[in-house]
Amino acid sequence: MAGFKWGGSVLVIAMALLTLIGFFYTPHNPTEMNIQQRLAPPSLQHPLGTDNYGRDILSRIMVGGRPAFQAGMVAVTLGLLIGVLWGAAAGYYRGWLEEILMRTADGLYSLPTILMALLAVTLLGPGQASILVAVTLANIPIFARLTRAQFISLREREFVLAARALGLKDLRIIVLHILPNCLPTLLVQASVSFAAAILAEASLSYLGLGTQPPHPSWGRMLKEAQGFAGLAPWAAVFPGLAIALAVLGFNSLGDNLRDYLDPKS
């Protein structure tokens, strides 16, 4: 890994660890209210202070990262799986199939994530499920377009023509010969998409469309903190910082991967 910059990965690992540890240990119960301790500034007992119900903000941040990371993992995994199949079919077979697939992908691509989330909430009601639907739908066309572009440029290359001349089956050519060459590009996009999904989950739960109280999520915490941000700035600062660091981590990881895998650009 000579020449790989670790900046993004370090941030990603730090935020992921914080969330992982939250599954086994939090300094306080993240949903337990304590009226005597309400709006307490950062202290030894509550390193990041408490909110208007006296709940420990550090503990809530450790647990509130779950919906964000879940949105990232689901959006990237399903987006990759479906999008790669979609784009590979379009880019390898071309013709009318490509026309239909890519027109649909373009249509989906032009719909903003917020609009998809609003429609999903109208159908399914507010909650994490609606957000997962929206971020997945947002990522399928991105991976489909990317994969198709890669396939079109790769399918006429000598090593693919050679494989075809040897009489290999389409599936074997696609999986063993073309797909591995798309991996660097897809990997960079996966990282950027993870960042976008975290940001989308935070925005949508800020709007009240995602995780419902009393369960914490970073966006939801900001929504609640906005009402008393003047009295307790820490309640509005730290959850936002958590979102920003996680998003910055995945965005920089994408940049670092691009520099490492494709030094030309």
Add this chain to the structure above:
Amino acid sequence: MMYLLKKLFGMLATLAVVSILTFFTLFVLPGDPALLILGTEADPGALELVRAQLGLDRPVIVQYASWLGGVVRGDFGRSLTFSRGYAVADLIAAALPVTLPLAAMAIFLAMAVAIPLGTLAASRRGKTADKIILGFSQAGLSIPAFWLGILAIQFFAVRLGWFPPGGMPRWSADPLGALNSLILPALILALPRAAILTRIVRTAMLEILKEDYIRTARGKGLPETAVILKHGLSNALVSVSTVAGIQLIQLVAGTVVVEQVFSLPGLGRLILSAVLLRDLPLVQGTIFVGAAIILAVNFLLDSLYPILDPRIRGVQ
């Protein structure tokens, strides 16, 4: 002309598809508007009566046709929740003077920041100015805009008192106050788009600066500023405008969040409350108008291509 007509036709077709999609998606929804109005305790006879009044007992095609007929005449039906029976068209008409200027200001700001910064970064590639601009762009991409909005309200509105902490007076009552209450939201709305557009402009410029005609322009002794602005930028903007559309769509969609942060009575906030209250006529009307605005922005951008790129003018 043919080019624009074709785009205009495509836009109307998309709008028709959007209207069908929203209408029919919402039609399969669980939940009964009559129940929403009368409450779950209502007796079946009264429910039937309300359903007949709302026209819900007719086939879905007939309902869609009558809704579309209304839309053409500017009638989107009546809201089920907003002091019950408020005309959806009136609610939308009251929201547009907030959202349209907000989006327009943010689009202008994003362009005004991204084009010079992206050009500067490309012309100083690898140097300090480039690194600083890329750093700012990375930060603008990663910092959640609504978080920055919440902090900006605390600092610029509550502490310094330069702006109202939220809400907006009517344009007719206090035009300066209305404008003032849109400045901070427009800045916040523009920030993430400015960050991405800066990168897009930079990449497009770097591509163009590799071209032969740039070498020719330099070779014939043109000053570097003239090379970059006249030969570089005017060509870079052509490729920028093809990807800028999606960014402007995202910007318009971002009004939903920003209006919530700043408590602005705009279309985004209206859509959000319509969805959370499951007020179907209001959801249909607001999403239709929102889609129309997004398509109109796209159409304006499409009509810029022939101005930016003479090749389109020539061929069509």
